[in-house]
Amino acid sequence: xxxxxxxxxxxxxxxxxxxxxxxxxxxxxxxxxxxxxxxxxxxxxxxxxxxxxxxxxxxxxxxxxxxxxxxxxxxxxxxxxxxxxxxxxxxxxxxxxxxxxxxxxxxxxxxxxxxxxxxxxxxxxxxxxxxxxxxxxxxxxxxxxxxxxxxxxxxxxxxxxxxxxxxxxxxxxxxxxxxxxxxxxxxxxxxxxxxxxxxxxxxxxxxxxxxxxxxxxxxxxxxxxxxxxxxxxxxxxxxxxxxxxxxxxxxxxxxxxxxxxxxxxxxxxxxxxxxxxxxxxxxxxxxxxxxxxxxxxxxxxxxxxxxxxxxxxxxxxxxxxxxxxxxxxxxxxxxxxxxxxxxxxxxxxxxxxxxxxxxxxxxxxxxxxxxxxxxxxxxxxxxxxxxxxxxxxxxxxxxxxxxxxxxxxxxxxxxxxxxxxxxxxxxxxxxxxxxxxxxxxxxxxxxxxxxxxxxxxxxxxxxxxxxxxxxxxxxxxxxxxxxxxxxxxxxxxxxxxxxxxxxxxxxxxxxxxxxxxxxxxxxxxxxxxxxxxxxxxxxxxxxxxxxxxxxxxxxxxxxxxxxxxxxxxxxxxxxxxxxxxxxxxxxxxxxxxxxxxxxxxxxxxxx
Numbered sequence: 001x002x003x004x005x006x007x008x009x010x011x012x013x014x015x016x017x018x019x020x021x022x023x024x025x026x027x028x029x030x031x032x033x034x035x036x037x038x039x040x041x042x043x044x045x046x047x048x049x050x051x052x053x054x055x056x057x058x059x060x061x062x063x064x065x066x067x068x069x070x071x072x073x074x075x076x077x078x079x080x081x082x083x084x085x086x087x088x089x090x091x092x093x094x095x096x097x098x099x100x101x102x103x104x105x106x107x108x109x110x111x112x113x114x115x116x117x118x119x120x121x122x123x124x125x126x127x128x129x130x131x132x133x134x135x136x137x138x139x140x141x142x143x144x145x146x147x148x149x150x151x152x153x154x155x156x157x158x159x160x161x162x163x164x165x166x167x168x169x170x171x172x173x174x175x176x177x178x179x180x181x182x183x184x185x186x187x188x189x190x191x192x193x194x195x196x197x198x199x200x201x202x203x204x205x206x207x208x209x210x211x212x213x214x215x216x217x218x219x220x221x222x223x224x225x226x227x228x229x230x231x232x233x234x235x236x237x238x239x240x241x242x243x244x245x246x247x248x249x250x251x252x253x254x255x256x257x258x259x260x261x262x263x264x265x266x267x268x269x270x271x272x273x274x275x276x277x278x279x280x281x282x283x284x285x286x287x288x289x290x291x292x293x294x295x296x297x298x299x300x301x302x303x304x305x306x307x308x309x310x311x312x313x314x315x316x317x318x319x320x321x322x323x324x325x326x327x328x329x330x331x332x333x334x335x336x337x338x339x340x341x342x343x344x345x346x347x348x349x350x351x352x353x354x355x356x357x358x359x360x361x362x363x364x365x366x367x368x369x370x371x372x373x374x375x376x377x378x379x380x381x382x383x384x385x386x387x388x389x390x391x392x393x394x395x396x397x398x399x400x401x402x403x404x405x406x407x408x409x410x411x412x413x414x415x416x417x418x419x420x421x422x423x424x425x426x427x428x429x430x431x432x433x434x435x436x437x438x439x440x441x442x443x444x445x446x447x448x449x450x451x452x453x454x455x456x457x458x459x460x461x462x463x464x465x466x467x468x469x470x471x472x473x474x475x476x477x478x479x480x481x482x483x484x485x486x487x488x489x490x491x492x493x494x495x496x497x498x499x500x501x502x503x504x505x506x507x508x509x510x511x512x513x514x515x516x517x518x519x520x521x522x523x524x525x526x527x528x529x530x531x532x533x534x535x536x537x538x539x540x541x542x543x544x545x546x547x548x549x550x551x552x553x554x555x556x557x558x559x560x561x562x563x564x565x566x567x568x569x570x571x572x573x574x575x576x577x578x579x580x581x582x583x584x585x586x587x588x589x590x591x592x593x594x595x596x597x598x599x600x601x602x603x604x605x606x607x
Contacts, residue, residue: 063491068509081580121179209236220583244419297403314385327450384514513573
């Protein structure tokens, strides 16, 4: 990693030779190009610049904060349904132009063809990734595969349809898989290999296949999004399944299972997110952070500080989707009909729950270096379900950019999920497919019963009603449960909602919180004998209360809802924000200023 960082720093100018804010090409001196393209070291240095297009220390831990499974204290213009063609400013092509420039000029015969093809494969992988982002964001966009100059007619072309974009993306990824020379796990998992291309192909084809399936009739503008498209959803889903299966059958990766979860919030699942060296048996690509190189992340600061971040917190609605450890569906009530306390609800569950939030057994290092039981911090957790997935278990990391744990950007677990979903959507998933994908992930999570080795046959009515009311297949429902739990906070949820035509989840999903037995009464959430919160509606309480240090005074966005059927007369915390969904939000608008410059571009439906 040190070598890569130093090269990136030293050669960033080479990687940016062709970057501009539009699609046009600045003339480059032949001598300058010879330095870059005349030998392998120049090619390697240039392609290292492509890695700057990936999430980094500032956002890798927060790449998907716009979703339905987390409450937060502020929302953006888009989530309010107030986004406009004048608000949108993200239409940028400099990165794609930079990749196209490399591909065009990587033809020097002094470099062996196999070597040139390897680096062109890397470039085409990144072009596919960049165009995938365009496809998700804008739908139809112009396909440009060369650096343009100001006289090129293509500079003023209209959008190509989704068939053109997805076909070229697949061509790029097939070329990358066939020509990238690295076939084993790369050092520190911080560069791409053959398997990265195939995993990315499974991700993108799954997206586009399900987008076509569910938007064909399931959204207001679906027919317009897919106008002129002839590639079927099933063709794309088969491509997704085939690419994933190649990684499964022939790739060097497997699930990391080495740490059995016992207590404290740490186990094999969370190893992947708090290790200072990527767990390369499962992590296929990672952003590596380092104290030695002063490349430090912000996860602790973002999730554990009252002064930074939106206080992102898991909702109770989502927490209830985690199965019990025996494989049964979770019930929030005890056998007597009483609502479970926080300590009860976080015990005996899918072990990923307590490796994603502070459960009742969570421990972290205090200022003296000793691990101690640590309850959710209700001064910053809006719901009581406080995230720990990317957070180091040490208070010393909390109040500045100091995280040195690596952040996975692509994992083998996703490949398993992609395969299972593609096969299920095709209607061809088998019990063996289920066992080696969903079953394997659940076994890693400590689940010992339920449908680990056979296809589920019973619909979870809570999961269906709360999140997927239009899904009747128990298999697809369970795969969606598994995907949401396994990949929470990894940047997939919003894209998943869009491809499933489930955007209204934004508006309808409850942002609810933990059970509180009574107001104006101290509560020990994790059962360690120390009171953790005192919920009150008295706006003046914090000024003089006996429990001032743990007081949670409800404001206009917070509420405590009395539970009608609770024998103890308890409450559920809740958080409200004016979220709004309109069906045009599946695709962002083309910025008005861009259309003014190129009148051949068409505005997206509904904008």
